[in-house]
Every structure is written in C-alpha cells, then in structure tokens.
Amino acid sequence: MNVIPIRSSSEIRLTVNGRPVTLEVRPEALLLDVLRDRLQLKGARRSCDMQVCGACTVLVDGAPVSACTYLAVEADGREVLTVEGLADGDRLDPLQEAFIEHGAVQCGFCTAGMLLTAKALLAEEPSPSPARVAEYLRGNLCRCTGYRKILDAILACAAPGGGTR
Amino acid sequence: MSARTGFRVVGQSVRRTDALEKVTGRARYLSDLELPGMAHARLLRSPHAHARIVRVDVARARALPGVHAVLAASDLTFCDPAYGPALRDRPLLASEVVRYEGEPVVAVAADDEATAVEALDLVEVDYEELPAVTTLEDALAPGAPLVHTAEPLAGHFSDLSTLRAKPGTNICHQFDYGRGDVEAALAAAHLVLEETYTFPRIQHYSMEPHGAVARWDDEGGLTVWASTQNPFSVRAELAAMFALPASRIRIAVPLLGGGFGGKTYAKLEPIAAALARVARRPVRLLASVEDAFRTVRRCSARVTLRLGFLRDGRLDALACRADFDVGAYADIAPRVIQKGTYTATGPYRVSHVQLHSNAVYTNTTPGGAFRGFGVPQIVWGVESMMDIAAGRLERDPVDLRRQNLLAHGEEFAPGDTPVDGKLEESLGRLAEAIRWSDTVPPGRARGIAAMMKASVAPSVSEAIVRLHADGSANVLVSTVEMGQGARTVMAQIAAEVLALPLARVRIVPPDTSITPYDQTSSSSRSTTMVGRAVQEAAEDVVGQLRKIAAGKLGVAAGRLRVEDGAVVSGRTRLPYPDLLDHHFGMRGGELIGRGVVAPGRTAAPLGGSTPFWEVAMGGAEIALDEETGAISVEAYASVSDVGRCINPQQCAAQDEGAVMQGLGHTLLEEMVYEGGQLLNGDLVGYRVPRAGDLPPRLQTRFVENGDGAGPFGAKGVGEGGLIPVSPAVANALARLTGVRLRELPLTPERVWRALRERRQRDATDRTTGGPGDV
Ligand code: FES
Ligand code: FES
Numbered sequence: 001m002n003v004i005p006i007r008s009s010s011e012i013r014l015t016v017n018g019r020p021v022t023l024e025v026r027p028e029a030l031l032l033d034v035l036r037d038r039l040q041l042k043g044a045r046r047s048c049d050m051q052v053c054g055a056c057t058v059l060v061d062g063a064p065v066s067a068c069t070y071l072a073v074e075a076d077g078r079e080v081l082t083v084e085g086l087a088d089g090d091r092l093d094p095l096q097e098a099f100i101e102h103g104a105v106q107c108g109f110c111t112a113g114m115l116l117t118a119k120a121l122l123a124e125e126p127s128p129s130p131a132r133v134a135e136y137l138r139g140n141l142c143r144c145t146g147y148r149k150i151l152d153a154i155l156a157c158a159a160p161g162g163g164t165r
Numbered sequence: 166m167s168a169r170t171g172f173r174v175v176g177q178s179v180r181r182t183d184a185l186e187k188v189t190g191r192a193r194y195l196s197d198l199e200l201p202g203m204a205h206a207r208l209l210r211s212p213h214a215h216a217r218i219v220r221v222d223v224a225r226a227r228a229l230p231g232v233h234a235v236l237a238a239s240d241l242t243f244c245d246p247a248y249g250p251a252l253r254d255r256p257l258l259a260s261e262v263v264r265y266e267g268e269p270v271v272a273v274a275a276d277d278e279a280t281a282v283e284a285l286d287l288v289e290v291d292y293e294e295l296p297a298v299t300t301l302e303d304a305l306a307p308g309a310p311l312v313h314t315a316e317p318l319a320g321h322f323s324d325l326s327t328l329r330a331k332p333g334t335n336i337c338h339q340f341d342y343g344r345g346d347v348e349a350a351l352a353a354a355h356l357v358l359e360e361t362y363t364f365p366r367i368q369h370y371s372m373e374p375h376g377a378v379a380r381w382d383d384e385g386g387l388t389v390w391a392s393t394q395n396p397f398s399v400r401a402e403l404a405a406m407f408a409l410p411a412s413r414i415r416i417a418v419p420l421l422g423g424g425f426g427g428k429t430y431a432k433l434e435p436i437a438a439a440l441a442r443v444a445r446r447p448v449r450l451l452a453s454v455e456d457a458f459r460t461v462r463r464c465s466a467r468v469t470l471r472l473g474f475l476r477d478g479r480l481d482a483l484a485c486r487a488d489f490d491v492g493a494y495a496d497i498a499p500r501v502i503q504k505g506t507y508t509a510t511g512p513y514r515v516s517h518v519q520l521h522s523n524a525v526y527t528n529t530t531p532g533g534a535f536r537g538f539g540v541p542q543i544v545w546g547v548e549s550m551m552d553i554a555a556g557r558l559e560r561d562p563v564d565l566r567r568q569n570l571l572a573h574g575e576e577f578a579p580g581d582t583p584v585d586g587k588l589e590e591s592l593g594r595l596a597e598a599i600r601w602s603d604t605v606p607p608g609r610a611r612g613i614a615a616m617m618k619a620s621v622a623p624s625v626s627e628a629i630v631r632l633h634a635d636g637s638a639n640v641l642v643s644t645v646e647m648g649q650g651a652r653t654v655m656a657q658i659a660a661e662v663l664a665l666p667l668a669r670v671r672i673v674p675p676d677t678s679i680t681p682y683d684q685t686s687s688s689s690r691s692t693t694m695v696g697r698a699v700q701e702a703a704e705d706v707v708g709q710l711r712k713i714a715a716g717k718l719g720v721a722a723g724r725l726r727v728e729d730g731a732v733v734s735g736r737t738r739l740p741y742p743d744l745l746d747h748h749f750g751m752r753g754g755e756l757i758g759r760g761v762v763a764p765g766r767t768a769a770p771l772g773g774s775t776p777f778w779e780v781a782m783g784g785a786e787i788a789l790d791e792e793t794g795a796i797s798v799e800a801y802a803s804v805s806d807v808g809r810c811i812n813p814q815q816c817a818a819q820d821e822g823a824v825m826q827g828l829g830h831t832l833l834e835e836m837v838y839e840g841g842q843l844l845n846g847d848l849v850g851y852r853v854p855r856a857g858d859l860p861p862r863l864q865t866r867f868v869e870n871g872d873g874a875g876p877f878g879a880k881g882v883g884e885g886g887l888i889p890v891s892p893a894v895a896n897a898l899a900r901l902t903g904v905r906l907r908e909l910p911l912t913p914e915r916v917w918r919a920l921r922e923r924r925q926r927d928a929t930d931r932t933t934g935g936p937g938d939v
Binding site: 036041042043044045046047048049050052053055082083084086087092096099100101103105106107108109110111112115133134135137138140141142143144145146147148149150151 | 178180181183184185186187188189190191192193194196197369370371372373374420421422423425453454647648649650814815817818821822823824825826847848849853854855856857859863
C-alpha cells in the first residue's frame with residue numbers, strides 16, 4: 001500500500017505591515033489565526049467565521065480578504081496590511097482620523113475591517129459616490145453604528161468630485 | 166465654556182476616550198486575553214429540541230492526550246449546577262434532559278481548540294427523543310408536553326420573588342396589572358378595536374460573541390474575565406454555585422464588542438469556571454456566532470390588544486394579553502414580560518387598563534434581555550392600532566396621538582414617577598423632521614409611532630473618584646463599555662465637576678474586586694444612575710478641596726469655587742496639587758469621593774419607581790416595489806427626549822444604531838425553527854442590516870429641556886430609538902397600500918402576498934359590491 005505523506009507544514013515568506021516575516025505554517029492554518037496568535041496582531045477579529053461580516057478583513061496585495069477563510073499559505077510572497085500597519089508611527093491614516101472625528105467607532109469590533117475595506121476602496125476609486133461606498137461595504141457588518149457615521153467618515157476622505165447618490 | 170449651557174465639557178461632542186485604541190487595533194477584548202498555561206474549551210451541544218439523555222460516555226475523550234477536563238452533568242458534584250437570574254431553572258450542563266437544540270451537554274478543555282474539538286468527537290451521547298414544543302400555540306395547547314416538570318428555585322432577584330408560574334403548564338410567570346374598569350369602558354366606547362400582533366425571535370448578533378476566561382488561584386479564589394454587561398450578577402451566580410463569599414470572586418470586564426442585552430446575566434462564565442476548577446489551569450471559552458444563536462435571543466411574542474376610543478378620539482381603555490415565548494430557560498424573561506407589558510399604554514393617558522402577560526417555555530434558545538426589553542413587542546401592536554383608530558375616526562395620526570399624550574408631570578401609574586419630559590415637544594419635532602404636513606412624493610407614504618419605556622427599578626449604582634497628588638483623577642465605576650460610549654460620558658461628567666481637562670480623568674475598567682457596585686449596564690440607565698453617582702463622588706472631592714482651601718485661606722468654603730484645576734477665591738488660585746501637598750504635608754496622599762445612587766423600593770406597580778422615562782418617537786417615509794413586495798425606507802427620523810445630551814455625537818450614534826437595528830427586525834430578521842431545529846443559526850442564513858440598507862435620509866433629533874433625573878438634567882438614551890421603527894414602517898405601508906400586516910418581519914414575500922390578497926379581494930368586492938376592509 002502506498003502511503004502518501006501529508007505535508008505537515010511549510011515555510012511561507014510574506015510582508016506584514018511592511019516587515020518581512022518568515023513562518024512555518026500548517027497547510028490548513030488560516031491567515032487570521034496566524035496574524036492573531038503567531039504575530040500577536042490582534043486588530044483583525046473573528047466574528048461570523050464564514051466570510052460574511054468582514055471583522056477579520058485585512059489587505060493582501062492591496063485587496064480586502066476575509067482572513068477567517070484565507071489560508072495562510074496563500075499569503076506566501078504577498079504583502080499583508082492589517083489595521084496595526086495603517087498609521088505611520090503616531091501619524092494616523094486620514095481614515096483613522098475621520099473615523100474618530102465622525103464618531104464612526106462604537107464597540108470597535110468592526111472597525112479594523114471597515115478601515116481596511118475603505119482603504120482599498122479609496123485606492124481603487126478615490127471619489128466614490130455614497131451609494132458606491134455602501135455597496136463596497138456589503139461584506140462588512142456593523143451592529144452598533146447603523147453605518148451612517150462610517151459612510152460619513154469614508155466620504156470625508158474621498159477626493160472631491162465624488163458622484164452623489 | 167459653552168455660552169448655551171454654561172458647561173465646559175458636558176454637552177460637547179468630545180472624541181471618545183477609547184477611539185484611538187479602537188482605530189489602531191490596540192483595543193483589547195476578551196478573545197485577545199491569553200494566560201500562561203491556558204486551556205481552550207469547547208461545548209458539545211444537543212442536536213435535539215427535547216430528549217432524554219440515556220447515556221453519556223466521555224471516557225475516550227478524557228483519554229485523549231492534551232485534554233485537561235471533560236465535564237458532563239454527572240461530574241458537577243463540586244458545585245451547585247443550577248443557575249438563572251429570575252429562576253434557577255438552568256443546569257450548567259444538561260442533566261437527564263435536553264430542552265433545546267444547542268443546549269450544552271458536555272464541556273471540554275484542552276491544550277488548543279483543535280484538540281478540544283477532537284475530544285468532543287470522541288464523546289458518545291445517546292438520546293431518546295421527546296415531543297417538543299417550539300411555538301406558543303404548541304406550548305399553550307391543553308396537554309402540551311412540558312419543557313420543565315419540576316418547580317425551579319427562585320433566582321437572586323428579590324423583586325422576582327413574586328414569580329407566579331402556572332403549575333402543570335409551560336407558563337413560568339404571569340404578570341397582571343390593571344386600573345379602572347376595562348370591560349365597562351370597552352362596552353361604552355365609541356370605537357373598539359381588537360387585534361393580534363406577532364413579533365419574531367431575534368438574535369442580538371453583537372459582533373463579538375460571548376466569552377469567558379476563568380482562573381482559580383492557590384487560595385481557592387476565582388477570577389473570571391468575562392464579556393458581560395453586569396459583572397455583579399455574574400459574581401452572585403458564581404458565589405452561589407461554588408459556595409464562595411463574594412469577596413473571593415473577581416469578575417473583570419474588558420471592552421465588549423457589543424452587547425444589546427445579550428450579555429446580561431451569567432452565560433458562559435459558570436461553565437468556564439467549572440472547567441478551570443477541574444483542569445487546574447486557566448480556561449478560555451469563546452463562543453462562536455452559531456453558539457450565540459444558541460445562547461440567548463429576543464423573546465418572541467403574540468399580543469392581543471383591545472383599544473377603546475371615545476367619540477372625541479380619547480383613548481379610554483386598553484386591554485392587553487401577551488404571550489411571550491421565553492425559550493427553554495427563563496433567564497431574565499420574567500422581568501422582560503412584566504416590564505414590556507407594564508408600559509403598554511405608552512405615552513398616552515388611559516383611564517381603564519387591564520394587562521396580562523405570560524412567560525411561556527418552549528424548546529428553543531432561551532429568550533432574555535434585548536434592547537427595548539419587552540417593549541418593542543407590545544408597541545408594535547399598540548402603535549399599529551393607533552393608526553388604524555385614526556383611520557376609523559377620520560383623524561390625522563399625529564393629531565390623534567397628540568390628543569392622548571400625557572402631560573409633563575402627569576402620573577403614569579399610581580406610585581410611579583410622573584412623566585419627566587414634554588411629550589408634545591417630541592411629537593412636534595418628529596412631525597417636523599419627517600415633514601408630516603408636506604405633500605408626499607408619488608409612490609411614497611409616511612408613518613409614525615411613539616413609545617415610552619421605564620428603566621429598571623429599584624437599582625443601585627456607586628462611584629468612587631480618586632483625586633491624586635498631581636491633580637489627575639481616576640473614576641471607579643462598574644459601567645461596562647460595550648460601544649455605547651459610557652466611559653467617555655462618565656469622564657465628561659467627572660471632568661466637568663472637577664474642573665479638569667478630560668485627559669486628566671481616567672475611567673478604571675470594571676473589576677468587582679476594585680470598582681464599586683453597579684447593578685447592570687443596560688436599561689439605558691448608566692448615564693442617569695452611574696452618571697449621578699459619578700457626579701456625587703466628584704462633588705464630594707470638590708467639597709473636600711474647598712474645605713482644605715477654606716482652612717488655608719481662612720475664608721468660608723461656600724465662597725470658593727473650582728476652576729481649571731484649582732480652587733479659586735477672588736484673585737487667589739490654589740491648584741489641586743498644592744492643596745493636597747498642604748493637606749498631607751507631602752507630595753502624596755489622595756482625596757477620595759464617594760457617590761451612591763440607590764432610590765430603593767417604592768409603591769410603584771413594579772416595586773420601584775423608574776428613575777426616568779425613556780421617550781422616543783419615529784417616523785418613516787417608505788417606497789414599495791410592487792413587483793417584489795420589497796419595502797425601501799427612504800427617510801427615517803428619530804426623536805428622543807434625553808433631557809440633555811452629555812455628548813451629542815454619541816447620542817446621535819446611539820439612535821442611528823438603534824434605528825438600524827430596528828429596521829433589522831422590521832424588514833429582515835427572524836430566527837426560523839422547523840421541527841425543533843434552528844434553520845438559520847448563522848450569519849449566512851440570518852441576514853442583518855448592511856450599509857446598503859441605510860435609509861438615504863436618516864435623522865436623529867433630541868429634545869433637551871434639562872429635565873432628566875441624571876446629571877445636568879440628562880437621562881437615558883439608547884433603546885428608545887429602536888422601538889417605534891416597526892410600527893412606523895408598517896403604518897407607512899398601510900397608508901401607501903391599504904394593506905395592514907400584523908406579523909414581523911415585513912419581508913417582500915409577506916408584503917407581496919398581502920398585496921395580492923388585497924387585489925383579489927378588491928376584484929371580488931367589485932363583482933359583489935361588498936365593502937372593502939381597511
Ligand atoms: S470573521 Fe471573517 S468574515 Fe466574519
Ligand atoms: S462599532 Fe460595534 S460592530 Fe461596528
């Protein structure tokens with residue numbers, strides 16, 4: 001009988017918040033667990049655990065992904081940005097400033113995912129319409145704010161010239 | 166200093182004190198906590214709605230390497246496994262019988278979650294299924310299978326020692342209240358309406374599910390870090406369960422990722438504590454969202470109402486019979502049903518009242534507290550009927566409500582707090598905000614609704630303010646920060662009284678071994694009750710400062726004031742650090758102030774007078790896709806009487822969130838059971854509002870007359886905004902289409918069917934010449 005050896009773990013190299021990282025990970029390891037438990041980056045959070053809520057959102061090569069269902073091995077050779085990497089030292093990202101200013105933060109459980117999704121949107125489309133922002137946030141739930149102030153904060157960071165709804 | 170209010174910090178939309186840590190990812194929640202040697206727990210849950218447990222075999226699970234504790238009910242010999250705040254009807258782990266799908270049966274703690282899951286796979290449980298009741302109809306049918314067969318013990322609330330179960334039925338508590346003569350008044354009324362409304366089971370879905378980390382120390386003391394809204398209730402449960410003095414138990418609460426009532430009273434803490442005891446190491450038990458669906462939910466309800474109006478439009482009589490489905494265990498539902506039913510008359514003056522409600526067990530997830538606490542279920546019916554009455558009486562809905570509103574200072578019920586707001590002003594502001602008198606655009610309609618809610622009473626809140634030698638201060642309160650902004654508001658109140666910059670005031674996180682007693686962070690009570698305690702404690706410190714300064718200056722303390730971190734007398738400024746130095750004879754020592762708010766029991770119908778009335782009104786403008794039946798809320802206006810906004814931005818944030826949560830149960834949300842199985846117990850099957858569901862126009866407005874019972878004339882906010890949403894939307898739908906729905910949520914399918922029935926009926930009426938029904 002042929003026994004197929006199960007590869008128990010493999011080495012991945014990635015950049016996390018601008019820092020190169022090399023890790024041994026098991027093939028089923030999820031990016032969220034690697035970030036939270038191995039790298040102590042607790043900003044990405046687990047809620048629905050099934051790619052609905054966006055609490056675990058991080059950017060991989062600039063695109064938002066749900067880290068709760070994203071295999072860590074997939075991140076090999078890529079750049080990962082988490083909420084901890086948004087600010088430049090003590091200088092907050094304009095989105096972070098706007099979230100504070102507009103009162104877009106309540107319990108904060110959704111905040112990291114919201115910020116990163118918004119970051120990706122504004123990189124793609126600097127002047128989105130309010131309807132476009134709402135549409136882009138379809139994979140990011142917030143049970144506290146009712147979204148109004150989150151949309152306001154994101155739109156405040158958009159370049160002028162965004163369409164109106 | 167604001168010219169308008171005369172306050173420095175209060176009334177300002179200062180930045181949340183926790184905002185920076187939250188936008189940078191530095192905020193810490195329960196799931197971020199790691200202790201050395203900590204084991205990870207998982208629960209095996211019942212696959213059946215109702216079954217006898219014939220056999221539990223955990224031997225193989227126990228033998229698995231890496232497993233530190235495996236517990237079934239029979240292992241719980243070291244504690245009293247019964248708990249529950251109202252009735253001690255809940256076993257820590259199901260023993261002999263499981264009463265709902267998802268009830269915990271076996272608990273495991275292991276080196277990591279994967280090992281815990283593996284261990285659960287090795288547990289064998291044999292069940293013998295029993296007939297289950299999953300609806301109110303089934304549970305109340307004569308001869309229905311009983312969810313509980315033995316009488317449970319009373320829980321730790323003395324005000325619920327009056328629990329009235331109906332032996333031999335599934336009714337675990339009945340509430341009655343009445344005044345006047347309803348039957349006579351209805352018989353004499355010009356218009357009598359009788360209708361039945363139903364409200365679905367709703368999941369809180371705080372984005373952070375429940376969690377607990379428990380650790381026993383070498384001296385037999387217990388520490389639990391818990392995502393709970395009321396650490397002192399958790400402490401009381403654990404003290405009874407493990408026969409420990411309260412002083413040996415410490416409940417510490419990190420930031421919560423939302424609560425909405427779902428984290429009131431003990432949830433996972435008892436199991437985590439029991440596991441940690443056996444594992445002899447710290448144990449972390451984190452629920453998943455699927456677990457949360459099987460932990461607690463909003464009580465569903467079926468409410469039959471009779472309203473009697475006089476010819477001139479006065480609402481003269483109201484009779485209410487409500488059955489609340491409280492699920493398999495009572496949790497705090499007995500209090501939910503009495504609280505919700507008690508204010509069935511809402512903000513209106515009604516002479517003849519007869520209220521009766523039942524808390525009914527079913528084989529479903531236990532029902533408990535949820536933003537609104539029983540009131541939304543009742544208001545859904547009453548406020549729909551106010552509009553029906555307006556139609557029948559040929560009155561404008563705003564006008565009919567205005568006529569019936571209670572006046573400022575008027576009695577709500579004998580012995581309870583008189584009305585503390587100007588309700589007419591709220592209604593006027595609402596009509597203006599939703600443009601009630603403006604022409605409605607074609608294809609649209611508007612609807613409104615109002616509500617008034619009592620807060621929990623009697624209740625106790627205490628606060629300690631410590632002014633340090635450098636003139637900075639710590640505020641010790643047990644208010645839980647779950648997103649509502651309580652820490653910011655408490656800091657504002659203390660900073661205002663102490664005349665300190667906000668940054669010099671720090672709120673200490675709740676820890677029952679450090680921060681003083683507070684009953685609960687719920688019932689919209691914190692700003693009023695804890696806020697007043699903070700105000701008192703800070704005033705206590707200011708009084709001490711004045712006395713020290715008076716002694717030093719040789720002037721009367723009454724002539725001194727505090728300003729900008731100093732006691733001031735004419736031109737003389739004595740900064741706090743100098744005063745403390747003078748007082749203690751060194752740079753050290755601190756002034757400690759204490760505040761206690763404990764209004765106690767009264768003759769009010771619920772045993773205590775509400776500290777304030779939460780008043781909110783809402784108006785919706787909707788459009789309808791007649792092809793699909795989909796309602797879109799184009800505009801929504803919410804008006805809350807808050808006495809005074811301590812932080813206007815956070816008040817608006819509360820009501821925006823409340824409205825959207827209300828739109829969830831109005832249009833989308835419902836936990837669906839079939840054959841005792843929860844069909845949509847996760848976020849794929851259970852749809853909550855998304856950003857795209859936000860009404861294009863959402864306004865929140867506040868009535869501020871400084872007449873609240875809280876500090877600076879403030880009072881509570883946070884629940885009210887959610888409550889009028891359903892009837893406001895349904896009233897708009899009725900005005901748009903003539904179709905009246907009495908069942909939530911108003912899904913496209915329900916609306917579409919109702920429209921079709923209406924069209925068919927209209928067609929029949931045209932052929933037969935019969936009258937239409939409104
Ligand atoms: S936790 Fe990943 S999407 Fe919800
Ligand atoms: S702030 Fe609590 S979930 Fe968004």
